[in-house]
Amino acid sequence: MIxxxxxxxxxxxxxxxxxxWQRVGSSDAPAPGTTLPHLFDATTMYRSMGFLATGGSVPxxxxxxxxRGSAPDSALALFxxxxxxxxxxxxxxxAEFVAEYRLEATFRGDSNLVPIRRIARDExxxxxxxxxxxxxxxxxxxxxxxxxxxxxxxxxxxxRDGNGPAFARTERVDTAPNLWTRPGLARPIPIYEGTGRTxxxxxxxxxxxxxxxxxxxxxxxxxxVEGYGLPERxxxxxxxxxxxxxxxxxxTVALRGDASLAVASIAVAPDRLPVGQAELxxxxxxxxxxxxxxxxxxxxxxxxxTNFEEMLSLLRYFDRGEWVDSLRKASPEQRPxxxxxxxxxxxxxxxxxxxxxLDDYFRRVQQxxxxxPDEGEPGWLTDRGEVLITLGEPDEVLDLSSGLDRSGLRAIxxxxxxxxxxxxxxxxxxxxxxxxxxxxxxxxxxxxARVRRSR
Numbered sequence: 290m291i292x293x294x295x296x297x298x299x300x301x302x303x304x305x306x307x308x309x310w311q312r313v314g315s316s317d318a319p320a321p322g323t324t325l326p327h328l329f330d331a332t333t334m335y336r337s338m339g340f341l342a343t344g345g346s347v348p349x350x351x352x353x354x355x356x357r358g359s360a361p362d363s364a365l366a367l368f369x370x371x372x373x374x375x376x377x378x379x380x381x382x383x384a385e386f387v388a389e390y391r392l393e394a395t396f397r398g399d400s401n402l403v404p405i406r407r408i409a410r411d412e413x414x415x416x417x418x419x420x421x422x423x424x425x426x427x428x429x430x431x432x433x434x435x436x437x438x439x440x441x442x443x444x445x446x447x448x449r450d451g452n453g454p455a456f457a458r459t460e461r462v463d464t465a466p467n468l469w470t471r472p473g474l475a476r477p478i479p480i481y482e483g484t485g486r487t488x489x490x491x492x493x494x495x496x497x498x499x500x501x502x503x504x505x506x507x508x509x510x511x512x513x514v515e516g517y518g519l520p521e522r523x524x525x526x527x528x529x530x531x532x533x534x535x536x537x538x539x540x541t542v543a544l545r546g547d548a549s550l551a552v553a554s555i556a557v558a559p560d561r562l563p564v565g566q567a568e569l570x571x572x573x574x575x576x577x578x579x580x581x582x583x584x585x586x587x588x589x590x591x592x593x594x595t596n597f598e599e600m601l602s603l604l605r606y607f608d609r610g611e612w613v614d615s616l617r618k619a620s621p622e623q624r625p626x627x628x629x630x631x632x633x634x635x636x637x638x639x640x641x642x643x644x645x646x647l648d649d650y651f652r653r654v655q656q657x658x659x660x661x662p663d664e665g666e667p668g669w670l671t672d673r674g675e676v677l678i679t680l681g682e683p684d685e686v687l688d689l690s691s692g693l694d695r696s697g698l699r700a701i702x703x704x705x706x707x708x709x710x711x712x713x714x715x716x717x718x719x720x721x722x723x724x725x726x727x728x729x730x731x732x733x734x735x736x737x738a739r740v741r742r743s744r
Contacts, residue, residue, distance in 0.1 A: 335500065336461075338566070338583045345457030347376050347448045350500045351394070354478045357468040357517050357550070359490045364439050364465040367478065368394055368408060369432040369497035370446065377414065377429075378452035379422040386422050388414045389451025392431055396442045405442070406435045411451070426643060432497050439467035472518030473578035474525075477555065477569050480513050485552040501584040505564045505628060510557040510584060512569055516544050519551055524574040527555045531567050538562070541574060559625060562586045565596055588628070597624060603669070606678045607650055608741045609635050653678040663721045672725045673701075673714055679737055680705060683712075690716075699723075710736045 331350075335342035341351040351370035358365045370392065379386040391411050395404040414429055416422055441464045449456035468475055483495030495513055503510050516523060522543065529538040538561045544551035555569065564586050572579045588600055597616075604613045612631045619627040636644040657674030658667055668674045676683075683703035690699045699716040701723055712733055714723035725733060 334566075334585070338501070338585070339461075340500070341444060341446050341459050341461055343457045343459040345459075346455035347390070347450055347457040348372065349376065349446075349448050349457065351446050352497075352499050352501070353444060353463055354476065354497070355465055355468070356475050356478075356493065356515055357489050358436050361469050362439060362467060364437050364468065365489075365492075366396070366406075366435050366437050366465060367432060367493075367495070367497055368435060369430065369499040370394075370448070371427040371430050371499040372448065373426060374414065374416065374422050374424040374428045377450050378455075379414075379416070379419075380452055382415075385415050385417055386419060388422070390414070391447075391449040391451060393445075393447045395445045396435070396437060397445070398440065398442060406437055408433050408435065413451075420641065424641070424643065425648065427500060427502075430497065430499060432495075432499075434492050437465045439465050441465075468517055473516070474519075474571060474573070474580045475515045475517075476580045477512035477514045477571055477582040479582065479584055480511050482511070483513060485513050485515070485554070487546065487550070487552075489550055501582065502587055503559070503584075505559070505562070505586050505588050505625065508559055510559070510562065510586075512555040512557075512582060514544075514553045514555060514571055514580075516546075516551040516553075516573070518548060519544065519573060519577070520575075521547055521551070523551065525553055525555075526572050526574050528570045529557060529562065529567050530570055531563070531565070537567060563597070563621075564588055564600070603651070603654060606675055607635075607647075608679070608744065650678065653681070665720070665722060671723070673703075673723055676703065676712065676725075676733060680708070680710075680733075680740065705736070708736050708740065 332342045332344040332348075335350050339352075341353075343349060349370055349372040351368065354367045354369075356365045356367070357363075372390075374388070377388040377390050379388040381387075389411065392408065394408040396406040398405050410431070410433075412431060421428075441462060443460055444463050445458065445460035447456060447458035478495065479498040479501040481496045481498050483493065485495065486493040493513070498511075512527075514525065516525070525542050525544055527540050527542060528536055530536055538557055540555070540557075542553045542555055544553045546552055555571070557569070566583065566585050569582045569584065570579060571581075601613065601617050604616075607613055609631075612634055615627055616624070616631055632644055632647075633639070635646050637646050654669045654674075657669040657671070657677050660677070661668035661671045661673050664671045669678060684706040685702075685704040687702040687704075689702060699719075701714045703712045703714070704710070705712075710732060712729040713726045714729070715726055716723050
């Protein structure tokens with residue numbers, strides 16, 4: 290097991306476009322025909338990339354990558370799994386906090402009865418502060434190599450919290466390739482660091498990146514590649530392409546080793562990678578097998594977002610509007626630099642890998658989508674969503690729909706006691722479209738301005 294401050298994802302924001310960027314308090318509706326971003330569980334994204342992922346009570350992401358085994362007709366599988374500290378239960382132990390988890394992974398063949406290979410481990414995680422127990426990033430990485438006969442498998446993974454009843458499991462069908470049959474390349478393996486190996490009888494020295502994810506504009510994306518039966522000093526063409534096969538980056542690296550085993554490390558600079566999902570494509574310079582590895586570039590350790598315009602749309606209520614405006618005005622070439630400055634300026638706790646302000650903001654966006662789904666637009670774009678995101682939970686909610694107010698309209702009242710604020714939302718159409726009354730809108734904007742000045 291490996292402890293690391295690395296890139297993760299908790300939610301995925303997907304969509305093909307965005308509405309016009311608006312400042313807080315704007316009552317303008319999105320332009321007709323505009324496609325608005327929505328929030329989805331990251332599990333869907335990682336499963337679509339071929340990973341074992343679950344958003345259950347112990348959310349995790351796992352992957353299996355393959356290299357040539359030490360003996361003919363064998364495959365060396367690198368099983369790796371990541372989870373966040375916040376996914377498991379910590380208990381105080383002296384000056385530390387300790388968590389335990391049970392991991393089981395099985396590889397079942399065609400019969401699907403007796404596992405051909407099984408990993409069963411009890412692991413322990415120790416941290417020095419309570420704050421670390423709350424980390425939502427990819428802070429724990431487990432990995433293990435297993436040797437398999439080539440062929441199809443049902444891979445099942447279960448993780449159980451050692452200090453509580455929570456557990457999660459998932460499975461998928463995978464195929465271990467036979468890399469002994471002809472010259473070629475193994476699929477690139479996303480890694481955090483490592484030198485690999487010099488002979489197939491050894492285990493590669495690698496720290497895997499189980500989610501193949503990294504934060505936008507900050508970390509270098511690294512891959513490890515092996516070639517077999519290729520001419521000595523073969524050069525490898527490495528390209529990054531997007532979902533439309535548009536080339537985003539290209540480099541040529543030399544394989545080092547001999548005809549039996551040659552290896553290479555590929556490093557893609559962060560300023561060359563746009564946000565979203567892409568693929569690394571590798572091909573010998575003289576022609577031959579082409580291999581691919583999918584990866585994801587996210588805006589933060591905690592939230593995965595698929596394009597820059599969606600981020601700007603979703604940040605319309607964020608209380609650092611001047612910084613959001615700087616992102617909106619930045620050219621594509623400037624965006625990585627401006628994003629790093631934005632992250633630093635808005636991060637309230639610089640010593641942690643997360644940006645707690647952004648995490649809390651997007652958590653409220655998600656809550657608004659879940660709680661207000663019936664108004665004909667995403668919940669975060671409703672008036673109630675706007676207030677929830679910017680001011681948080683009200684101290685009291687009173688549904689006046691059982692009786693009509695004096696205007697004959699259905700109404701809901703929210704009260705914020707400390708802010709001495711009472712807001713009324715009216716359904717002016719009869720279709721659950723609750724809007725702030727003009728007086729409440731003015732009071733809300735006044736209080737919001739005061740709250741932001743005090744932050």
